[in-house]
Amino acid sequence: MTALALLLTVAGLLYLMCAVLDLRLALALFCTLLPTYLLRFALPLPFGPLDALPSTLLEVFFWILFLTWLLVGRQPRKKPKVTAAKNMTNDHDLRRWMPGLVLLLLGASVGVLIAPNLISALGIWRAYFLEPILFFFLFADLVRDARTRRMVLGTLGLTLAAVGTVAIVQKLTGWWIPNPVWRDEATRRVTGFYGFPNGIGLMAAPVTVLMAAWTADLARKVRRGRNLTWPLLAGASALLGLAAILFAVSEGAALGVAVGLLTYGLLSRPLRKYALIGLIAACALTLAYAPLRNYASLMLSMRDDSWQVRQTVWSESLDMIADRPVFGAGLSGYPDALTTYHLARHIEIFQYPHSLLLNFWTETGLIGLAGFLALLWSFFVSVGSTFRRRPDEWLPQALLAAMVALLVHGLVDVPYFRNDLAFLFWILIGLAASLRLSTVTTKKKRLKSE
Incomplete structure (x- = not known):
């Protein structure tokens, strides 16, 4: 494993831990991490027309945050537990x-x-x-x-x-x-x-x-x-x-x-x-x-x-x-x-x-x-x-x-x-x-x- 791959893995795991423990804190940290788009690399792909997928560290952080939110979801009190995606359909004001x-x-x-x-x-x-x-x-x-x-x-x-x-x-x-x-x-x-x-x-x-x-x-x-x-x-x-x-x-x-x-x-x-x-x-x-x-x-x-x-x-x-x-x-x-x-x-x-x-x-x-x-x-x-x-x-x-x-x-x-x-x-x-x-x-x- 190269030094860059090790750095990306450690950074991703730490951010995943933060997202699981506190989604809102992870979201706020994401705003601090915006300049990490400058760290570019290619993710190897096992199949498809491309050998590797160009990406950035910011994208890695985004997908960790998004998938954690999608799976864990926002759990409103006094309501049955639902996923975040279903919660969004109830927000009529977002329709604007x-x-x-x-x-x-x-x-x-x-x-x-x-x-x-x-x-x-x-x-x-x-x-x-x-x-x-x-x-x-x-x-x-x-x-x-x-x-x-x-x-x-x-x-x-x-x-x-x-x-x-x-x-x-x-x-x-x-x-x-x-x-x-x-x-x-x-x-x-x-x-x-x-x-x-x-x-x-x-x-x-x-x-x-x-x-x-x-x-x-x-x-x-x-x-x-x-x-x-x-x-x-x-x-x-x-x-x-x-x-x-x-x-x-x-x-x-x-x-x-x-x-x-x-x-x-x-x-x-x-x-x-x-x-x-x-x-x-x-x-x-x-x-x-x-x-x-x-x-x-x-x-x-x-x-x-x-x-x-x-x-x-x-x-x-x-x-x-x-x-x-x-x-x-x-x-x-x-x-x-x-x-x-x-x-x-x-x-x-x-x-x-x-x-x-x-x-x-x-x-x-x-x-x-x-x-x-x-x-x-x-x-x-x-x-x-x-x-x-x-x-x-x-x-x-x-x-x-x-x-x-x-x-x-x-x-x-x-x-x-x-x-x-x-x-x-x-x-x-x-x-x-x-x-x-x-x-x-x-x-x-x-x-x-x-």
């Missing part, structure tokens, strides 16, 4: 998510059938669609109370803190930065675990907004005599995440965080006036300070080099989609399909078109794009409904702000088509569903008591 979920999975499945590389497409279908969607059902079943939600948020904050810590070390030393241009002190851009600067921002933007919002809520509770430890930890995580984004020079992520924080500030009644004051001050500073004014003018006019590249990529992608508007290029088919339309030879053909909506359209066609938009609609309706019922609850506002940050970043990048990012998106969806389910349950209990 089904149209988007089904359309997205259907679009991805069609994308497999028309893909130029079937094996690669099946891998993407499994890792970016099937597994995260199954995870959503698991998440919605297990995360039904404030304590479990805090566990999930805490472990996400721990992951963000780890990313931020590595980013600070890289900024100071240049260690583990693969590209010499990024490693050079004059042009240094940190890469974290991910090997490229924007990899940090894709994960950090929505989680930084969540941690900042949680810090604000915990800080208000400190004034009522609560413990100071948790707001300090959440605040440290948010600051580390922001530092990672800035040191990576991820402009799309920074813009997403700024808009997300502004959204949270405007939605939160205690913070609204401070958000407005901050917005006015930021606008005044931008107008008064020439370097900021010039930078804002450059960005808004789209004369920056990165904007020029993206405009070219978007234009060529739209030309390609115009010839295949219904089904797109299929999963993993974008680079091959774009070859005919790629006229700007000085720009490489990227894996994706650097736009979240274009990405879903090219990979999953109109069916998958419609499913993604339906999921977003359900998300905003669900969180908005919870917000109206519980206007003093911070998490609905924070989830709205985090999704806004993700979507703003998605205007210029693709914060979904990566193993950890797909799970992170469905964690946001799962938290929204969890809040809604707990609100409905609380309302039913109150009506029964009356």
Whole structure:
């Protein structure tokens, strides 16, 4: 047995023990383990067209968690024991998510059938669609109370803190930065675990907004005599995440965080006036300070080099989609399909078109794009409904702000088509569903008591 195989076996057995003993703790730990998708290997197959199945350590952890949940199940009190899968059929409120979920999975499945590389497409279908969607059902079943939600948020904050810590070390030393241009002190851009600067921002933007919002809520509770430890930890995580984004020079992520924080500030009644004051001050500073004014003018006019590249990529992608508007290029088919339309030879053909909506359209066609938009609609309706019922609850506002940050970043990048990012998106969806389910349950209990 090789050292890698031994490591995987030990890690899998330890996680299995945790899942059997406490499924909710195992779920929370899974959120900390999202970066383990970077540990890739091939599982040997005894039969079939492939000698080995490409996989990641994150997938191993997922299937351990999912199968344990499926077999052990959630056992509600005062009811006959049933499996978790049967429990899910009784959750009528989850039906609001089904149209988007089904359309997205259907679009991805069609994308497999028309893909130029079937094996690669099946891998993407499994890792970016099937597994995260199954995870959503698991998440919605297990995360039904404030304590479990805090566990999930805490472990996400721990992951963000780890990313931020590595980013600070890289900024100071240049260690583990693969590209010499990024490693050079004059042009240094940190890469974290991910090997490229924007990899940090894709994960950090929505989680930084969540941690900042949680810090604000915990800080208000400190004034009522609560413990100071948790707001300090959440605040440290948010600051580390922001530092990672800035040191990576991820402009799309920074813009997403700024808009997300502004959204949270405007939605939160205690913070609204401070958000407005901050917005006015930021606008005044931008107008008064020439370097900021010039930078804002450059960005808004789209004369920056990165904007020029993206405009070219978007234009060529739209030309390609115009010839295949219904089904797109299929999963993993974008680079091959774009070859005919790629006229700007000085720009490489990227894996994706650097736009979240274009990405879903090219990979999953109109069916998958419609499913993604339906999921977003359900998300905003669900969180908005919870917000109206519980206007003093911070998490609905924070989830709205985090999704806004993700979507703003998605205007210029693709914060979904990566193993950890797909799970992170469905964690946001799962938290929204969890809040809604707990609100409905609380309302039913109150009506029964009356």
